[in-house]
Amino acid sequence: MGIEETPDDARWMTRALELARQAAAEGEVPVGAILVRDGEMLGEGWNRPIGAHDASAHAEIQALRHAGQRVGNYRLPGTTLYVTLEPCVMCAGAIIHARVGQVVYGAPDPKAGACGSVFDLLPSDTRFNHRTECRGGVLADACGETLRAFFRARR
DSSP states (O other): OOOOOOOOHHHHHHHHHHHHHHHHTSSOOOOOOEEEEEEEEEEEEEOOOOHHHHHTOOOOHHHHHHHHHHHTOSSSTTTTTEEOOOOOOOHHHHHHHTOEEEEEEEEEEETOOOOSSBBSSSOOOTSSSSSOOOOOTTHHHHHHHHHHHHHHHHO
């Protein structure tokens, strides 16, 4: 959808998968995210809604918060957010407000995805004054299997 795969995509998504496993170890849905600019990690996070008692504590939000604190600004232009699961509508809104340049995700989310699976907020919705490029499928099998294994174990 507009952005080309880079040699670093697998490396950053592998790190996001490590963060997703951290979420699973804490009993959270295993989603991990890492925000990168110019080859440098600015922020990272994993799902923590249960542990943080915070419905907004998704991996993407955690990574944006971490990066914002680190750089001293909530606006994060020129960044790429790597996330193991397609962002939801809430996270897409935060991504737009933060002015993230690109989202690269692993597995699609057929129930709540906002990058085209269910909603198409990134990048197609022209009502926003900022558009974030979006591409899925990086290490999709590994990202999807991490989620499936987590839910299998809970049944």
